[in-house]
Amino acid sequence: MQELRELARKLLQEKQVSAILGYEHGRLGTRPAFVTDVADCERLVFDHRCVHNLAAYLSPRRTHIAALGRLAVVVKSCDARAVAGLIRESQIKREDVVLIGVRCGGVVRDAADARPLSADNVAPRCVACEKREPTLADHLVGEPKPAPAGSGSRDARLSEIEAMSAGERLALWMQLLAPCTRCHACRQVCPMCFCERCIAEKTQPTWIETSPHARGNLAWHLTRALHLAGRCVDCGECERACPAQIPLGLLNRKVARVVADRYGYIVADDPSTPTPIGTYQLDDAQEFIQ
């Protein structure tokens, strides 16, 4: 923690950046913090309650944040993948942001959860996380941390669903998606959802039902997952933001596995790799096409 604060102070004092985007402890748990004053660097923390993906603030659509000037951002390895995605897709430039990488030992599901990290409260994606420190970073702070204890990985849940019959799967998903009110929190919080005009807002014709009717559930949730094919950084923010507790991460995880199996593509924090959508191979498998 002191290492992080020292570094933040140094970056501000040397005027390398005009603000640090990190985490602080707030009334309702850990929350994002913008630090512009050297004296405020004391507020910065990093622990297992720092759930937010701060890369979401880097989207060029957020002009009030761009107006702050050059930023230093605290990134876990999943957040660094999002920054890499933004660079890869020409949303930001690498030199416009200073990345303070933190070694992460997993985070809790809910930032307000003050208990120590355990199998009971660890975020599901962190259990199977293979990368605990970012490669794409200008600085790296903190000691290496062990993988969090936990069970019931999402892949096990995926296999469970895959073993069901088509009818059972449809019934399950219609039930899981039923509480969706189309609030689009999953989109707003997503660092990779940065379209100026989202398909969900197009009303002539209305592609995605705007009313919270079950009719539009598949159109919205499948389209959201597909638009993130080969782009989802698995930061789990959609699932955390969802007020209806829909396991959105399962859809994203499924797509990520398909992309990995079919095209050998795994989302990493290297901005130079091409994405699987938007590129193609002449001999891509087409066993499903007559």
Place this chain on the structure above:
Amino acid sequence: MSAPVTVGNGAFEPSIVAFVCNWCTYTGADLAGTSRILMADNVRVIRLPCTGRIDTLFILKAFERGADGVIVSGCHPADCHYTAGNYHARRRFAIFRELMNFVGIDPRRVTFSWVSASEGGKWAEVVNSTTEQVRQLGPFATYPEA
């Protein structure tokens, strides 16, 4: 959503929507017609410039609005009028198909095919086999009627 279509004897007849590319499959379907090839009349054809234009949302939208099956068809690889539209589409459909299966839309309800402008016979086969397959699967409903 419209009620499932039935014929005189009360048997279920599927409604199937086909999204086809203008340059190959639409012309191929036209050829099937002008060649007087008999085929199932359950399929409604929607012509688009290219398979690259066929958004996976079209397929979901068709199911949402009462289709029981969908056909997606375009130019064979290397034949795309726009050079690479079908290559891009192939990747999108491959991913879509698995996700669709994962949420429980039986993949047998969606046929993907390459039909060239000269393959009127193949188009008739695709139409007939898809219609028969969806007829076996029965009506499709994604959500309970309110």
